[in-house]
Amino acid sequence: MADQNTTSASDKAYWAANVRTIVIILVIWAVISFGFGILLRPALSGIQVGGTDLGFWFAQQGSIIGFLILIFFYAWRMNKLDREYGVEEE
Numbered sequence: 001m002a003d004q005n006t007t008s009a010s011d012k013a014y015w016a017a018n019v020r021t022i023v024i025i026l027v028i029w030a031v032i033s034f035g036f037g038i039l040l041r042p043a044l045s046g047i048q049v050g051g052t053d054l055g056f057w058f059a060q061q062g063s064i065i066g067f068l069i070l071i072f073f074y075a076w077r078m079n080k081l082d083r084e085y086g087v088e089e090e
């Protein structure tokens with residue numbers, strides 16, 4: 001019986017790619033929500049979007065839309081990784 005605690009190189013590569021994808025998505029999410037919505041809000045206040053300034057738009061709607069886009073990107077990327085490493089669902 002094989003030892004279940006050992007992981008193959010393919011498993012390690014799959015999880016490394018998964019973690020790398022998650023870290024990149026979290027950084028993008030933080031930049032969109034915290035960076036654009038809070039830190040850069042004064043710098044973006046001169047740009048008008050839909051009758052309000054761009055900083056306010058990012059704080060109210062832009063971060064939500066960005067988050068939804070990141071969710072769909074993550075699902076697409078994980079399906080692609082699953083196919084590459086042969087762990088896709090049937």
